[in-house]
Amino acid sequence: MVTLQDIAEKMGVSKGTVSKALNGASDISETLRKNILETAIAMGYSKIRREKTGEKKLCILIENIEYEMPHQFGYDFIIGFRQMAEPAGYTVDVVAADEKLQKSLPYDVFMLQNNYAGAYVLGFTLNDPWMKDFKVCRTPTALYDNYIKSNPNVASVGIDNAEGMDMAVTYLKKQGHKKIGYLSGALGSFIMQVRHKAFFNAMRQNGLHADASMSGASFYITESMQKHVPRLLNMGITAIICSHDMLANAAMIQCQQLGYDVPGDVSIIGFDDLPICAYTYPPLTSVRQNRLMLGKCGYSALSSLIDQVPIGTLHLHASLIVRESTAQAPKKDAGISTGSSAK
Amino acid sequence: MVTLQDIAEKMGVSKGTVSKALNGASDISETLRKNILETAIAMGYSKIRREKTGEKKLCILIENIEYEMPHQFGYDFIIGFRQMAEPAGYTVDVVAADEKLQKSLPYDVFMLQNNYAGAYVLGFTLNDPWMKDFKVCRTPTALYDNYIKSNPNVASVGIDNAEGMDMAVTYLKKQGHKKIGYLSGALGSFIMQVRHKAFFNAMRQNGLHADASMSGASFYITESMQKHVPRLLNMGITAIICSHDMLANAAMIQCQQLGYDVPGDVSIIGFDDLPICAYTYPPLTSVRQNRLMLGKCGYSALSSLIDQVPIGTLHLHASLIVRESTAQAPKKDAGISTGSSAK
Secondary structure: OOOHHHHHHHHOOOHHHHHHHHOOOOOOOHHHHHHHHHHHHHOOOHHHHHHHOOOOEEEEEEOOOOOOOOOOOOHHHHHHHHHHHOOOOOEEEEEEOOHHHHHHOOHHHHHHHOOOOEEEEEOOOOOOHHHHHHOOOOOOEEEEOOOOOOOOOEEEEEEOHHHHHHHHHHHHHHOOOOOEEEEEOOOOOHHHHHHHHHHHHHHHHOOOOOOHHHEEEOOOHHHHHHHHHHHHHHOOOOEEEEOOHHHHHHHHHHHHHOOOOOOOOOEEEEEEOOHHHHHOOOOOEEEEOOHHHHHHHHHHHHHHHHOOOOEEEEEEOOEEEOOOOOOOOOOHHHOOOOOOOOO | OOOHHHHHHHHOOOHHHHHHHHOOOOOOOHHHHHHHHHHHHHOOOHHHHHHHOOOOEEEEEEOOOOOOOOOOOOHHHHHHHHHHHOOOOOEEEEEEOOHHHHHHOOHHHHHHHOOOOEEEEEOOOOOOOHHHHHOOOOOOEEEEOOOOOOOOOEEEEEEOHHHHHHHHHHHHHHOOOOOEEEEEOOOOOHHHHHHHHHHHHHHHHOOOOOOHHHEEEOOOHHHHHHHHHHHHHHOOOOEEEEOOHHHHHHHHHHHHHOOOOOOOOOEEEEEEOOHHHHHOOOOOEEEEOOHHHHHHHHHHHHHHHHOOOOEEEEEEOOEEEOOOOOOOOOOHHHOOOOOOOOO
16 A cells, blocks of 8 residues: 555655645645645555545546437437436536647556546547556546457447347448449547548448448548549449538538439438437437437446456447438439439 | 438338338338348448337357356356446346357347447457457457457456466465466456566566466366466476466365375466355455456446547456465475475
8 A cells, every 4th residue: 555655755745735635735836736646646546535425436538429408419418427426426527628728747647636436538639648557547537439458447338239230221322322432531530540440341231332432431521422422423323421410410411412313312320419400400320329328328337347356348239220311222224313302 | 310211212112021020010020120231230320229228238148158046157248237227227138159140140240230329248259250340349348358459349358367377386485485386267268468578577577487388278178277286386387377266176185186285385376256155165366357346346347438528448456365276486495395294
């Protein structure tokens, strides 16, 4: 067991100074306080501190995801997480973890300072500063749609994207589609990479041909629409799976503007099943991420980590919600109809 | 809600007969009883039945795994599962699910007849009759080291084999090994397939060359020893990763008999970290499956499924336990020493 004295000796400061740093006293410089906290954590002090307080606190660290309104992607995550955590006696804080916060201090220090027993991390990209911290952090941490290898304190939570993609491809194949294209957002996020790979795996497993030319990835949706959609349509593709719903919605509109009927000429499938999918034109078939369940799973994984059960990955079953943006593949000899004459 | 009357009408029997079948009365033929149970399940009756009884029962279905003694592979699974399930109010039965039982009646019927709310399934191969049933079963079921796609009632539980294999390869690379071979049991089980694929992925991710000639898979260990080990050694391989510990132990002995020192000439890594690993000669470096934790995870996944949280996959972090069967790669110009002169 590491004591205040051990830390004091390691730092060459008095035991009182260490105590001040750990208890957030104001009469000590910010730099020294940070150094002491980091040393204390490196020496394994975090657990002792947490046991001393009676408070049970968790946080949801959220970035790049809107969550304040019921129609926004993050809202149900927070509800689901709270439904599990609060009856178990935890207070849950939702913290906007912008780059400024992440750069201001190391992740473990932030968690220790705020006395959080663990965090559920939503919306981080591979470029977020704390992603490096998660590789070695000592605080129990569940990451939604990110994966950290070999740190027993970090779990990855999400839907089974491979299963979801397979459901989409299998469904399209059953509808007679053979030439299926894939549109993706920029491949700079873990989940975009996972889905991209899952698409090609699902095609192979379904015995359908797919090469790089049948997919397109762009950061900007407009670029994707102008560059990739016409190219895919010219290749004779009859169905397009998109890495996320907003991209799928744009693709539907773009196809229609180019004179193609959705789903008469082209079927479109999105990913995530955002609330908006029921209200696009036509309503969008999409692979559902059950966000309420993902909130619950986040707590479940975090709670296991806190209990020293080193969960690495927790994937929820995907499901395919079929709406009107998909239909049987057009007959080969029918040719391409215009938007007005199709169906 | 399906009633006894609905089932009676569907079957063309009286409501009393249905009641007798569902309650296991003796004055009804076995064939009719089975038919009624299967119809009841197909009509979605299983849930109603379970709610009526106050009893909370789970089972561990086990096959091909020994579990009665502490040194046996399955023992800690059962302990871990019970540690979680019993405080939650469940009775846990351990059931040897041999082929005879599996062929005698469908899985859901077995579960309903015995009033089990869910099962943790250990040791099943791809050929087990109930593996087909799991694809469509309605009973919450957690499968250790098996994977069923798209059934929201079934979760897959295991360690992260990709992570474990990566740890083994990364460790060997750090020790200077470049030519690494892989020995596998027969590829007829899901987990053997997963580890086989994980080996080649891990080699690629570590920037090391691996082709099919550097691996060998056999059902019989003796065949593996006679056919693959000499071949790998002749290729100049300095380290062999094995799909399971018993194979690794045999490989160590075979290498020694062929005049190679372990680990002086050849490093050997096993998989599973069976209790015996500490007592092989030399003690075996192995990728650990924490079986107690896997028992706990099995309950955790099952409990989520029972609560209608459709967990698909739950993977525990792997860890590499380094013992004396691995060391730095031999210097290139040193040549192969004999067992007696090495080290």
